[in-house]
Amino acid sequence: MHSSASPPILHGDVKTANILLDGNLTAKVADFGASKLAPSDEAEIATLVQGTCGYLDPEYLMTCQLTDKSDVYSFGVVLLELLTGKKVICFDGPEQGKSLVSRFTIAVKTNRHDEVLDSRVRKEMGPKALEEATHLVMRCVSMSGEERPTMKEVAERLEALRRYQQNPWGQAGARDLEEGQSLHGREQQHDVTYKFIPQDVLDVEEGSTYTFSL
Numbered sequence: 001m002h003s004s005a006s007p008p009i010l011h012g013d014v015k016t017a018n019i020l021l022d023g024n025l026t027a028k029v030a031d032f033g034a035s036k037l038a039p040s041d042e043a044e045i046a047t048l049v050q051g052t053c054g055y056l057d058p059e060y061l062m063t064c065q066l067t068d069k070s071d072v073y074s075f076g077v078v079l080l081e082l083l084t085g086k087k088v089i090c091f092d093g094p095e096q097g098k099s100l101v102s103r104f105t106i107a108v109k110t111n112r113h114d115e116v117l118d119s120r121v122r123k124e125m126g127p128k129a130l131e132e133a134t135h136l137v138m139r140c141v142s143m144s145g146e147e148r149p150t151m152k153e154v155a156e157r158l159e160a161l162r163r164y165q166q167n168p169w170g171q172a173g174a175r176d177l178e179e180g181q182s183l184h185g186r187e188q189q190h191d192v193t194y195k196f197i198p199q200d201v202l203d204v205e206e207g208s209t210y211t212f213s214l
Helices: 058-063 068-084 100-109 119-125 127-140 151-166
Strands: 019-021 027-030 044-046 065-067
Touching: 058 065, 058 068, 065 068, 068 100, 068 119, 068 127, 068 151, 100 127, 119 127, 127 151
Parallel strands: none
Antiparallel strands: 019 027, 044 065
């Protein structure tokens, strides 16, 4: 949507509820009520802030400037949900612990993020893959949009991580995680093209969207 559609599409409300799975577990992106078409020569769009609590890019919330990195932040929250099995907002407990992103960020800084990760995920992924996934999530949910990867890079790194999970000792998987060539340390060596076609989008008119007036 960001790199192959013309003009690029900024979704504006990426969240687990808007990523649907069909009978073959193929992901379909839904609910484009907050989406914007971005001219290819513009990096950001000034707009009334829309989105869902817990997934909203803090930079977008402060500046009202919707960018492709706003979607990257929201997708980082989705990845965090998958890794932890927890809700993005928890109204119990201390103020700083209500946001899953804040709670996980604090845990990473104190090297206690394993305690936040889902036990089944820890068992199935293993320490090396979890380290890479954690690093990718932390880049996605950075407070600064400039420090976040592009969505294309996120997709490439997740694909490399998937290959490693399927064949950690094989040439196709291990080469992505060998010493000095980790997912979060190496330069991109391959330019993978992801095509965006109408069949990949399911537009749901009725969505759970919150509007914030600043």
